[in-house]
Amino acid sequence: MSRSVLVTGGNRGxxxxxxxxxxxxxxxxxxxxxxxxxxxxxxxxxxLAVRCDITDAEQVEQAYKEIEDKHGPVEVLVAxxxxxxxxxxxxxxxxDFTSVLDTNLTGTFRVVKRANRGMLRxxxxxxxxxxxxxxxxxxxxxxxxxxxxAGLVGFARSLARELGSRNITFNVVAPGFVDxxxxxxxxxxxxxxxxxxxxxxxxxxPEEIAAAVRFLASDDASYITGAVIPxxxxxxxxx
Ligand code: NDP
Numbered sequence: 001m002s003r004s005v006l007v008t009g010g011n012r013g014x015x016x017x018x019x020x021x022x023x024x025x026x027x028x029x030x031x032x033x034x035x036x037x038x039x040x041x042x043x044x045x046x047x048l049a050v051r052c053d054i055t056d057a058e059q060v061e062q063a064y065k066e067i068e069d070k071h072g073p074v075e076v077l078v079a080x081x082x083x084x085x086x087x088x089x090x091x092x093x094x095x096d097f098t099s100v101l102d103t104n105l106t107g108t109f110r111v112v113k114r115a116n117r118g119m120l121r122x123x124x125x126x127x128x129x130x131x132x133x134x135x136x137x138x139x140x141x142x143x144x145x146x147x148x149x150a151g152l153v154g155f156a157r158s159l160a161r162e163l164g165s166r167n168i169t170f171n172v173v174a175p176g177f178v179d180x181x182x183x184x185x186x187x188x189x190x191x192x193x194x195x196x197x198x199x200x201x202x203x204x205x206p207e208e209i210a211a212a213v214r215f216l217a218s219d220d221a222s223y224i225t226g227a228v229i230p231x232x233x234x235x236x237x238x239x
Contacts, residue, residue, distance in 0.1 A: 002026050002027055002028050003027045003028065003075040003076050003217075004027075004028050004030070004067070004071040004072045004073060004074050004075050004076070005019075005022045005027045005028065005029045005030065005074070005075070005076040005077075005078070005217070006029075006030045006031070006032070006067060006074045006076070006077050006078070006111075006115065007019045007022070007029065007030070007031050007032075007078040007080055008031075008032045008052075008054055008078070008079055008080050008081040008107075008111055009031075009032065009033070009034070009080045009081030009082065010029075010031025010032065010033065010038070010042075010047075010049075010080065011031060011033035011036060011037075011038040011039065011042075011049070012036075012039075012180070012181060013178075013180035013181055013182060013206060014080060014130065014175065014178055014180060014206045014209050014210070015031065015078075015080040015081065016031075016039065016042065016206065017205075017206030017207045017209065017210040018078050018080060018206075018209070018210040018213050018214075019031045019042060019047055020042070020045075020207075020210070021207070021210040021211065021213070021214045022076070022214065022217075023042075023045050023046065023047055025214065027076070028046075028048075028071040028072075029046075029047045029048070030047070030048040030049075030050060030067045030070070030071055030074075031047055031048070031049050031050070032049075032050050032051070032052040032054070032063055032081065033049055033050075033051060033052075034051070034052065034053045034054075034081070048066075048067065048070055048071065050063045050066050050067060051063075054081050054103065054107035054108075054110055054111055055099075055102050055103055055106075055107055057110055060110045060111055060114055061114065064114050064115075068118070073117075073118025073119070073121070073122060074115045074118055074119075074125075075118075075119070075122065075124070075125060075126065076125070076126045076127075076128075076217045077111065077112065077115040077125070077126070077127045077128070078128045078130070078213055078217075079107075079108040079111050079112060079127070079128070079129045079130065080130040081103065081107060082103060082104045082130065082148075082149075083099070083100060083103045083104065084100065084142065084145050084182060085099060085100050085144060085145070086141045086142050086145065087141060087144075088140070088141055089143055092143065092144060096144055097143075097144045097147075100144040100145055100148050101144065101147065101148050101151075103148075104145070104148035104149065104151075104152070105148045105151040105152060105155070108129055108152060108155065109155065112127055112129075112155075112159070115127065116163070116168070119163075119166070119168050120163075120166055120168075123166055123167050124166075124167045124168065125166075125167070125168040125169070126168070126169055126216065126217040126221075127156070127159070127168065127169065127170045127171070128171050128172070128173060128213050128216050128217060129152045129155070129156050129170070129171070129172045129173070130172075130173055130175065130209075130213075131149040131150075131152045131153060131172045131173065131174045131175075131228070132145070132146075132149040132174055132175060133174050133175065133176045133177075133230060133232040133235050133236040133239075134146045134149055135148075135149025135150040135151075135152065135153065135174065136150065136153075136174065136228075136236055136239035137235075137236050137239055149174075152172055153172055153228055156170040156171065156172045156226065156228075157170070157226045160225040160226035161226070164225055169216075169221070169222075169224065169225035170225055170226065171216045171221075171224060171225060171226070171227045171228075171229065172227070172228045172229070173209060173212050173213055173216070173228075173229050173231055174228055174229065174230045174231070174232065174236065175204060175209045175231050175232060176198060176203075176204060176230070176231065176232025176233050176235040176236065177194050177195075177198070177203045177204065177232075177233075177235070178203060178204045178205070178206055178208075178209060179203045179204070179205060179206070180206060183203065191203075197235060198232070198233040198234060198235045199233060199234030199235070199237075200233035200234055201233070202233065203233075204231060204232070204233060208231060209231050212229050212231045216229065
């Protein structure tokens with residue numbers, strides 16, 4: 001059955017792969033993008049692209065109105081949009097910290113809260129949050145990012161308890177290192193160091209993260225909520 005699916009930050013990287021996976025499934029997919037233009041192939045495939053900065057509550061409201069107008073209430077939400085501003089603590093400004101929290105954690109709060117309105121009414125819904133292995137393992141130079149990604153776990157698990165009786169599931173996917181623009185900033189040396197710690201010995205492809213997300217939104221995952229699913233090649237084992 002075709003569902004109304006929203007993927008935030010779906011114009012590139014992991015979000016784009018997730019949007020494609022749902023579109024291939026026959027779902028009605030909407031993505032948000034903040035800057036740049038969404039890939040033409042995506043819009044040609046019938047995916048609705050809506051400009052929206054998730055740090056702005058008004059833009060979130062407008063995006064939902066447009067999506068609801070065209071696809072009906074969002075039934076599956078994938079909160080994927082996120083940023084890094086890496087810095088050692090001594091050099092990390094308050095803005096470096098709060099802007100990452102405002103996008104990754106508060107931005108997720110904004111989109112989840114708005115989606116919930118329709119899900120409560122429908123008495124069903126699927127929410128998948130994209131965290132990171134770093135949220136559980138920690139990472140030197142990423143205290144802001146790791147805090148925001150760890151925060152998503154407490155957020156999802158609280159909502160899983162709060163809204164389980166309404167048949168809405170909340171799960172977290174925690175990717176390891178994935179080949180996207182976000183990891184392009186790493187030097188070859190850093191990349192080699194990371195890969196050496198990954199039992200599967202390589203980065204993930206965005207499609208490998210998308211497969212887990214699609215599963216969590218499927219009927220096969222109907223009894224899974226409050227889970228943190230690692231898709232990290234074994235990097236975070238035990239966390
Ligand atoms: P990219 O940097 O390739 O893409 C990030 C996406 O988020 C873009 O679509 C970007 O939009 C969007 N975005 C950022 N800030 C905002 C905002 N304020 N409002 C709306 N959209 C915004 O990252 P990835 O695809 O690699 O990452 C996707 C998610 O996966 C992130 O949450 C990231 O933390 C997480 N992740 C990534 C890993 C990796 O190794 N790549 C590992 C673990 C987790 P725009 O194009 O306009 O900038």
